[in-house]
Amino acid sequence: MSNRDYYDVLGVARNASDDEIRSAFRKLARQYHPDINKEPDAEEKFKEINEAYGVLSDSDKRSRYDRFGKEGLGNMGGFHDYTVDFNDIFEDLLSGFGFSTGRRSRRSPRRGRDLQMAVRLTFEEAVFGVEKEIEFEREETCSRCNGSGAEPGTTPTKCPTCNGQGEVRQVRQTFLGSMVQTAPCPACNGRGEIISSPCHTCRGGGLERKRVKKKVQIPAGVDSGTQIRLAGEGGPGVYGGPQGSLFLVLDVQPHQFFKRRENDILLNLDINVAQAVLGAEVDVPTMDGDEKLRIPSGTQPGKVFNMKGKGVPFLRRNGRGDQLVIVNVEIPAKLTKEQRELFEQLAESLGTTVKPKEKGFLDWLNEALGG
Secondary structure, three states: OOOOOOHHHHHOOOOOOOHHHHHHHHHHHHHHOOOOOOOOOOHHHHHHHHHHHHHOOOOOHHHHHHHHHHHHHHHHHOOOOOOOOOHHHHHHHHHHHOOOOOOOOOOOOOOOEOOOEOOOOOOOOHHOOOEEEEEEEEEEEOOOOOOOEEOOOOOOOOOOOOOOOOEEEEEEEEEEEEEEEEEEEEEOOOOEOOOOOEOOOOOOEEEEEEEEEEEEEEEEOOOOEEEEOOOOOOOOOOOOOOOEEEEEEEOOOOOOOOEOOOEEEEEEHHHHHHHHHHHEEEEEEEEOOOEEEEOOOOOOOOOOEEEEOOOEEOOOOOOOOEEEEEEEOOOOOOOHHHHHHHHHHHHHHHHHOOOOOOOOHHHHHHHOOOO
16 A cells, blocks of 8 residues: 555645545546556556555545545555546546546536535543534535426526537547537527526526525544645535545644644643652643653753543544653742741752753753653
8 A cells, every 4th residue: 555645646735625636536547557658667656556546436446535544444545446537538638628538527427516614512522522513614416496497387498509519519620530619509598498487586596695504523633734634525526427426625723832743742731849758649741631740850951741541532443642741840939938947948948059050941842742
């Protein structure tokens, strides 16, 4: 299985439509097919392109890949021998010059448009997962005319200009032989039908904009930037084509105390001088509630304590990260008379000798956190 991101392999965005993915695959297949490209690495690149297309062109595999990465594919991934129809590729080239072989129809099924929306989560919701109700707008088949575009009781008629094909054609002679140049029919705007009495709701478009509410399960362990693909929740397909997808882009709000580093949670904890010197058992906040933490005597500023399994759940496997508690010894700014006398006695007992350190606080902190 390829180590590269499948979207990077095909050079498309994560919210690319099926048509964009198919187009990118055909372009790269033309470039790297071993029968055409004789470079030593062409065959390996072609296999990688096939593998990426095999996942991203399958709605179920793509959904699992978007949510869980390659680990989520299990036995679904791997190389698939997707052959390239060079007649289609040849037709793609000709279409760039306004020509067509006549094999495709403007009325063939096409996938609906993909939609995207941002979903805001609290820190806790991202850690533990949540069922979230989302609300968004999308186009749906008009409920009044069932998508025909015609007012109920009337029927669209076949366009006499294009004979219902939605396009007009002109045969031209080229060095390749007879080619057919096509263009949308100007009389019906490519519909193939003339609507004399447009629907009052959609005004002949066949679609109406609706506000949709859905409940979505957000898995535990997501982070800002995570995308969740909801297949079939995008724009409607054209001429019987499948509905597009809705991509949820997650935005996790910061926490008052906790910071996240991958699947570990960082917490800065202030203790007083007496607790650092003598040791103490303190209550430490975690995502699961307060937990007891033993502070040994002689604890230095910057000491990091690891609370196993108190971090963020792993998104693609079982288990959780850790919570790292970074201790800061708080120096009191104001003292009572009694406290001052006690510190003066302590100062006299400890003496006034000072000595330089080889490493500073930031060096210790970076080492403790793996920096």
